[in-house]
Structure formats: C-alpha cells, structure tokens
Amino acid sequence: MSEISFVRPDPNDFLDIDALLSEEEVLLRDTVRNFVEKEITPHVGEWWEEGHIPTADLAKAFGELGMLGMHLEGYGCAGTSATAYGLACMELEAGDSGIRSFVSVQGSLAMFPIWKFGSEEQKQEWLPRMATGEIIGCFGLTEADSGSDPASMRTNARRDGSDWVLNGSKMWITNGSVADVAIVWARTDEGIRGFIVPTDTPGFSAPEIKKKASLRASVTSELILDNVRLPADAVLPGVASMRGPLSCLNEARFGIAFGAMGAARSCYETALEYSKERVQFNKPIGSFQLTQAKLVEMMVAVQKGTLLALHLGRRKDAGTLTPEQISFGKFDNVRHALEVARTARSILGANGITLEYPVFRHMANLETVYTYEGTNEIHTLVIGQSLTGLDAFA
Amino acid sequence: MRVVACVKQIPDPSTPYKLEEGTGWLLRPNDQVLDDTDRYGVEMGLQIAQANGGTLTLVSMGPTGSAQGIRQALAMGADKAVIVDDATLRGADALTTARVLAAAIGKEGFDLVITGTESTDGYAGVVPQMLAELLGVPSLTYATSVEASSDQVKIHRQTVTGYDVVTSGLPAVLSVTAGVVEPRYPTFKGIMDAKKKPLETLTLADLGIEAGPAQEVTGVNPAPEREAGRKIEDDGSAHLAIIELLEQKKVI
Numbered sequence: 228m229s230e231i232s233f234v235r236p237d238p239n240d241f242l243d244i245d246a247l248l249s250e251e252e253v254l255l256r257d258t259v260r261n262f263v264e265k266e267i268t269p270h271v272g273e274w275w276e277e278g279h280i281p282t283a284d285l286a287k288a289f290g291e292l293g294m295l296g297m298h299l300e301g302y303g304c305a306g307t308s309a310t311a312y313g314l315a316c317m318e319l320e321a322g323d324s325g326i327r328s329f330v331s332v333q334g335s336l337a338m339f340p341i342w343k344f345g346s347e348e349q350k351q352e353w354l355p356r357m358a359t360g361e362i363i364g365c366f367g368l369t370e371a372d373s374g375s376d377p378a379s380m381r382t383n384a385r386r387d388g389s390d391w392v393l394n395g396s397k398m399w400i401t402n403g404s405v406a407d408v409a410i411v412w413a414r415t416d417e418g419i420r421g422f423i424v425p426t427d428t429p430g431f432s433a434p435e436i437k438k439k440a441s442l443r444a445s446v447t448s449e450l451i452l453d454n455v456r457l458p459a460d461a462v463l464p465g466v467a468s469m470r471g472p473l474s475c476l477n478e479a480r481f482g483i484a485f486g487a488m489g490a491a492r493s494c495y496e497t498a499l500e501y502s503k504e505r506v507q508f509n510k511p512i513g514s515f516q517l518t519q520a521k522l523v524e525m526m527v528a529v530q531k532g533t534l535l536a537l538h539l540g541r542r543k544d545a546g547t548l549t550p551e552q553i554s555f556g557k558f559d560n561v562r563h564a565l566e567v568a569r570t571a572r573s574i575l576g577a578n579g580i581t582l583e584y585p586v587f588r589h590m591a592n593l594e595t596v597y598t599y600e601g602t603n604e605i606h607t608l609v610i611g612q613s614l615t616g617l618d619a620f621a
Numbered sequence: 622m623r624v625v626a627c628v629k630q631i632p633d634p635s636t637p638y639k640l641e642e643g644t645g646w647l648l649r650p651n652d653q654v655l656d657d658t659d660r661y662g663v664e665m666g667l668q669i670a671q672a673n674g675g676t677l678t679l680v681s682m683g684p685t686g687s688a689q690g691i692r693q694a695l696a697m698g699a700d701k702a703v704i705v706d707d708a709t710l711r712g713a714d715a716l717t718t719a720r721v722l723a724a725a726i727g728k729e730g731f732d733l734v735i736t737g738t739e740s741t742d743g744y745a746g747v748v749p750q751m752l753a754e755l756l757g758v759p760s761l762t763y764a765t766s767v768e769a770s771s772d773q774v775k776i777h778r779q780t781v782t783g784y785d786v787v788t789s790g791l792p793a794v795l796s797v798t799a800g801v802v803e804p805r806y807p808t809f810k811g812i813m814d815a816k817k818k819p820l821e822t823l824t825l826a827d828l829g830i831e832a833g834p835a836q837e838v839t840g841v842n843p844a845p846e847r848e849a850g851r852k853i854e855d856d857g858s859a860h861l862a863i864i865e866l867l868e869q870k871k872v873i
Contacts, residue, residue, distance in 0.1 A: 250652075250689045254696060255812050262806055293809030305809035 239496060242530050247537060248314070255311050259318035262292060267322035272582040274444040275323065278437070282363060282405040282446060285329065290360025294319075294330055296338040302354035304338070310540030313485035317536070320486035321493040323585075324592035325445030327486045332401045333357065335478035337364025340410050340421050343474065344465030349423060353408065365406035365433075367397035367450045368472045375605050375620075377412075378469055382452060384413040384422060384462075391462060393422060393430075393455040399599070403433040403448025410463075411452065412472045421463040421471050430455040441595040444588075477550050480600050481543060484556030485536040487596060488529060490589040491564035494571035495525040497586055501575050512574070521574055525567045532560040551613040558606035565593040622675030622771050625731045626666040626699065627722055627752070628659040630683055630690030631742040638742070645838030646712045647742060649683065655690040658737040660804035663694045665797050666735045667805070669769045676700045678729055682710065682721050685822055695815035696807035702818070703729060707825045712835030715743070719751035724828040727756065733774060734794045738763060753794035761787050762796045 236243065245253065266288060274280045289295050293305040298312035312334070320327035338357050341349055356362040373380045382395025393413055403409070409424045409431070424431060430453040435446060463471065499522055502513030512518050539556045542548035568590035572579035579586050597603050608619045630653035632638055639648045663679070670677040679694050679702040691702045705721050713721070726734055734756070739746035753760030764776035765784060772791055777784040779798055807815075825831060851866075853859045867873045 250687055250692060251812060251816060254689065254693060254807070254815075255809060258696075258807050258809075258812065291808065292806055293811075297809050305813060307809055307813060311809075 238499060238526070239492075240530075241526055242534065244530065244533050244537065252308075252311055252314060255307065256314040256318060258292070259294070259315045260321070262288075263318050263322040263326075267319075267326055268585075271323045271326065271444050272585070272588065275325070275588050276443070276582050278439070278443045280325070280329075280444050280446065282329070282402070285326070286333070286360030286363050288360070289330060289333075290358060293358075294334075295360055296334040296342070296354065296358050298334070299338060299342045299354070302342070302350050303358040304342075304354065308540070309481065309543035310537065313482060313536055313540045313543075316482035316486040317489035317492075317533075320489035322489075323444045323588065324486065324490055324596050325442045327482070327489070328401050328442065328445050331479045331482050331486070332366055333360075333364055335482060336366030336475050337402075337406075337408070337410050339478050340366075340463060340471060340475050341423065344421060344463040344471055345423075346460070346464050348460065349463070353423065357408075362407045363402055363405055365400050365402040365409045365448075365450075366472075366475065367400050367403075367409050367411040368476075369397060369399050371396065371398040371449075375602055377472065378419070380412065380414055380419070382411065382413045384415045384420065386416075387456070389459040391422065391457045391459070393424070393452045393457065395452050397450035397452075399436070400433070400448045400450050402446055403450050404435040405446050406433065409433075409450060410475075411450065413452075415467075418467040419469050419471060420467050422457060423461050423463065424452075424455060424457060428455050428457065441591045443591075473550075476600055477553050480553050480557040481539060481548070483596060483600055484532075484539055484553065484560045487557075487560040487564035487593065488532040488536055490593055490596075491525070491529045491532065491560075491567040494564075494568045494586050494589050495522075495529050497584055498522065498525065498571035498574040501578070501584075505576075518574060521570050525570055528563040528567050532563050536560060551609055554601065554606040554609040557601060558603055558610065561593065561597050562603055565590070565597055568593055622670060622673040623730055623732045624666045624670045624675050624677045625680050625726050625729060625734045626659070626662045626677060626694070627726075627734065627736040627748075628663065628679050628681050628691065628694050628702075629656045629740045629742075630654065630681065630686065630688075631656045631740065634741055640838075640841060644712060644835075645841050646835075649686070651686040653683075653686055653690045655693040656737065656741050658739070658741055658799050659694065660697070661797050661799050661801050662735040662737050663697050663699060664802045664804040665767060665795075666733075667698045668802060669733065669735075669767075673769070673771045675732070675771075678703065678731075680722055680725050680729065681705070682713070682718055682725075688820060691820060692812075692815045693807065695818045695820070696811040697805055698807075698811055700818065702820045703823060704820065705823045705825070705828065707832065709825060709832040713832060714836035715745040715747045716751060717833040717835075719748050719755055720830065720833065721825070721828070722748070723752055723755035724830050725823060726752075728823075728828060731756075732771075732791045733769065734758075734792075736794065736796045738796050738798055749794055749796035756792070756794065758792045758794055759789040760794045760796070761789055764795055764797045764801055767795065767797065767801060 296304040297307045300306045384391045384393045411422045432451045433448045505512045571586045666677045677699045679699045682705045685706045736749045761776050763779045765779045766777045768775045775788040
C-alpha cells in the first residue's frame, strides 16, 4: 500500500503541479518568470497608470528570448510545445494581462494565420522578422457592430484587376496603432478572407482608443480601411471562411486559459503575503477565519485552474484538444481569475485600490479578458451547444 | 579558442538546506539549480568564445541528478558539458574539488578557464586559485572587468580600496565577480537545444584519479538569530542620536 507523505505543501504550489512539468518546461517557465520579475513587474504599474508601454523595446526583448510565435515551427520561431507556450502566457499575465495580450496577438493572431494559411513567400517575408520583434503585427476581426457575431462583418474586399481593394473598419484591435502589419479579415465574393496589410499602405489608419479603464498597459486601436489597395499576393491563400479567424482565436484562447491563472496567482500571492503582515486587533488579518476562508478559496481556484490549463496543454500537444474544450478553459479560468482578483482586493482593503499592489490592475484587466476572445456568455453557449446538440445562437 | 567555465549545481537556495545526520554534509536533491553566481562566468565565457571564434565547455563536479542546473547553463549557449559524478566524492573538500576539476579540464584541453569567486552552497572561495596551481597556469582572480583576446587576458581585480590591473598570457584561470557582465536570459531556442547538446558524465576512474579524504564536519551550529534593531523615539533630538550611531559605525 502506498504511503501518505507528511511534507507540508508549498502555499504557492499546493498540489505540487510543478512535478507535472518536464525539466525543459520548468526551465522555460522560470526564464519567463525571471524576465517578468526583472523587466515587467517593476515598471508595469507606471505604464498602466500612464496608459503607455514601450512596445518597440518590449517586442525586441520578447523577440530575443524567442517568445514571439514560440510554438510555431520554422521561420525563426522557437518551435516549443503548446504547453510551453501556455506556461509562458501564464508568467506574462502574472505580470500584466496587457503584456500577455501583446505576445498573444503577435504569436497567435498575427503570426499564426500567416504560418497556417500563408504562401511560402508570405511566410518567408513576414515570419522571421515578426519572430525577432522587428515587425509588430495586429489582428483585425472585430468591428464596432460585429463582436460576438463576427460573420456579420461589414469590412469588405473586392477585386479590381489583379488587385484587392479593402474598405471598412475594425474595432478593439490590440497593437493596432503600433503595428507594422495587420491581418485583416474581410468579406469577399469568395467568403471571409484574410489579408496581410502593411500599415503604411495608403488609406490605412489606426487611431488609438483612449480613456480605457482596463488593459491600460496595452495599445488598443481602431483600424480604418479607406480604399486600401493591395496586390493579389496580399491575400492568405489557405482559407476562405470563418474557419480562418476562428482557428487563430482558438490559439489565443488556449493561451488565455493559462494566462488568466497567472493573473490570479499574482493576486492570491499578494493577498497571502499581505494577510500575514497586515495587523489589526493586534494580530495578522491572516489569522481571522474570514480571511483564511478567502485565501483557501483563492488558492483552490488557482490550483484547479492551473491543472485545467495544463490538461488542455497536454491535449493540445497530443493533437486531441477540441474548440469546446478550449471554451471550457477560457470560460472557467477567466471567471475564476476575476473572482480571485476581487477577493484579493477585499483582503488588501484600501491598499487594494492603489497601483502600489498589482491586484486592482489585474482585476480591471480581467474585466477585458472576460469579454475578449469570445465573451464568457458565448463560451457558455458553445459548451451548452456541445452538451445538448442545440444551438442557442447563430 | 577553448574556453571552459566551471559551474556547480546546488540545492535551490530558496528552499531550506538540509544536512545529513552524522556527517553534517549537505543533502543534495535530484533537482538542483545552477548556482546563480556561475551565470556570470558562463556569460563571460560565451562572450569571449564568441568574440574569438571559440567554444565554451562547462565542467562540473557533483551528483548529476536531473542535470537541470547544467541544462540551464547549456541553454544560455554553452556548447557541451562534462560532469564528474562519483559516489566517492561525497563530502569532498575544496582541494579535492580542485583536483577533480583540474583533471577533467586537463583532459578536455583549455586556453582559458573561468570560474565564479565561490559557490553559494560551500563558500570556501579557494577553488579557482587551487585550480590554477594544479593546472600550472597563472590565476587572475576577483575580476570586475575583463578584456580577453586569443592569447592574452587583462582584468580589473577588485581590492578593498579599488582595483588592480592584472594581465596574463594564456592559458590561465580567471575568476569573475557577480556583476562583471550581465548574464543573458536563455532563449527558448537555447532551452530547446540544450537537451540535444552533449552532456558527458565521467567517474574518477575515467580520469585516473582517486578522491582524497572527505572533509570531516566537527560541529554544526545554527546561525544566530538576527537581533532586533534599536528604536530611537524622536523627542526632537533623534537626529543627534542617529548621527552619533553612524559615527560610531564609521560610516560618516
């Protein structure tokens, strides 16, 4: 019969989830963690407050590490496992959801469609420089009036001789104003198609969206396409349907299932430390039953969500992960991360509303993460459809 | 140019160290990490090897375990690693360590050996100098800055009052202080490639040497608890008390 160990669990890895990671995964995770602790965490509160991030410097630093398009093979990409990509997202988002968004958009939304649906020439032209961070990409699918129902998009592309001419606008586009290239999805006579749009093409503009109260350490923009004329080879040849953009979103959502748990972990760890140091009624608030209950709920949520993400990672690496299972991860991990952030905020009391601690920043960011890349509601209905075989939408 | 960096796997410093009962020797878990101070030597070695068209070989002594710590250094960009792992080396002292490293480095061949100043788990701080003596080459120690070409090395050696400028021909042994260069983060490609790089494990028999007598730990005492600081209540003259205190400590 097997024995019970009496080694006291690590409060920051209660179930010893680290034991499920390979040596290589631990090394990679620790590398990103060190990078975030040294290069992101000390500055991100200020970036968030100012609503400004040094995108070019970050892109270069991420590129040097090999983080951009890390899970893609060839073309200067590192070619890691999907699980390793997820772990990197988790560490980045422990820094800030906006920083993770930057990397998600570059790798999963801008590089992935070129890698998956692009011609050999397109891959050669764009991917190596996107992997180094020399070129920043963005992804244009959502429109002001077309969010959860992307197939209702109005942006269109029509042929003019051998050229394509694009008209329309996109909304809530991460990295839009700082991008050198945009992957724009547009309606055509042949279905929904993806276009590689250099952002210096005449007729293209990307005004930044200001006055955000969330994801402030991230650039969000509108893309305006006013008779943007592109050569014939600007279209991604490999897909002509909603399958194109949706497959990109699957990649990004997968990363979010991990990332959200990074933000949640940061909140939990901050609250745990705070509860041991903050003294009221002559004892640390961590000694009060209400606080302990909150800490336990947070820890359990973080550990379960991390296990879930890791399980999805293993399935993705095995080639057995389905979009509905990705919805499970995005749906459940983000809502729990948001709850953890709010609970941590309550433990920190008034200090919880300042940017001296990461908690409020994570909490405000997670409100966006809850909605973007498939709203919580849509993911619920995707899972509901999968259970019943009955469509609640579309 | 053949550059060798000596590295050591140590128990994760963020976990409490455990000593073996009876011998007082440090218990080493299967998963050890790269001694953080070694990253400076590895970075220095990579820069020198890259600038002079050479290779960087890591040489280490101790239980291989999962070799996770060695892979960390390989992931930074070193070309290969040699670990001397032999059960008879348990409890090895600084001189034995230096003899073993010298034998492995001699077998490997070298133009420049780079070490940290001391390990974070042992803190003896004498291995680099012993190593140079055993290899019969000059030692340049406590470098805070280094210029190296294919036949010469010039360093600033940190002293109590400033630094000495020390120059030597090669081959030589060089010990570098933390901060001599900024260690790079391993790249993801480096991490992926580290698994494929050669990692050779040698026994003492392979090197044709025997372990010396193990060190005997005659006693282990817990570090004294840190004493509470002195509190000065400010009745308007606290600054005078603080100035007096600082003067006593000879900091002002």
